[in-house]
Amino acid sequence: MKLQAGYLADFIALLFPELCQACGENLVAGEELICTDCRFNLPLTDFHLKPDNIVAQQFWGKLDAEAAYALCYFVKGGKMQHLMHQFKYKGVQKIGNLLGNIAGEQLAVSPVFKTVDLIIPVPLHKSRLRKRGYNQSACFADGISEKLHVPVLENNLVRVRATETQTHRSRFSRFENMQEVFWVNDPEKLKNKHVLLVDDVVTTGSTLEACGTELLKVEGLKLSIATIAYAE
Structure with missing residues (x-):
């Protein structure tokens, strides 16, 4: 048989x-x-071995982050662009889990990321979530969780206002577009925790900055950042 x-x-x-x-x-x-x-x-960055990498530098003076990381470089026309297109717009959610596993294996050898207590994906607004059917950042978070053995916490950090696409906006316009967009529902669950905030692609970092700003209002919270790709 x-x-x-x-x-x-x-x-x-x-x-x-x-x-x-x-x-x-x-x-x-x-x-x-x-x-x-x-x-x-895969255009791996090895940023987990470089504390002063270019993603970390984006948040200097803006967020009090322990560390920041991107798994791969994103180049227009490259394989990562095709991979991310399949992941975000064609419904191939397993790509996020696979890339999360690879990222988790890297982060597991970093002294900073090994102290993470919780993983929080950048949330989608409920209208966007209904349309897409899944949160790509949550798929990536689940993959990291499997390797770091750290729980994913969804629905605590929430997106309270829908925003227009950031794709063709200037850096300042992106920053303005993300003001008062996120909210922490239950700060008590995050007190004195080292939180890993994850997203798919970081460009100017405005979305992550807006999320991180809200999270850092929680007493004793330490923040680190991880993304699938870094796009210049």
Whole structure:
């Protein structure tokens, strides 16, 4: 029966091949979501080994963050752009979990990130969540959680106001657009905790800054930041 099942699986794969979410080529046995070549060539930043990395520098003087990190560089037209498009707009949620696992393995060797108590994804407004069906930052958070063995806390940090897309806004306009957008529902759960705030892509950092500003109002809270990608 196992042999027959194997033949059936091979036949289905021949008719409906699974494709790499980064390059579009056929996956072979043992590969999942991303082919071996693309996984080997992910544009990793190694920011977990560089405390003064460019993402951390974005928040100097703005947020009292313990550390900040991005897993990969985001380059227009590159594989990460294709991967993120599949993840955010084509419903391939497992990409977030996979990238979260990779990030979690890196963060687990960092003395700073090893002290994280809770992981909080940047929330979507309820209208955006209904439309997309899932929060991409929460998928990434779940993947990190599996490797750091730290719980994910959703629905405490909430987005109370819907905002327009940030894509074509200037840095200052992005900052203005994010004012009074987030709220902490239950500060007691966060008191004296080291919180890892996670998002998908960081550009100017205005969204993360707005979230972090609210979180740091909680007594004794320490804040660190992790994202999937950094885009200049």
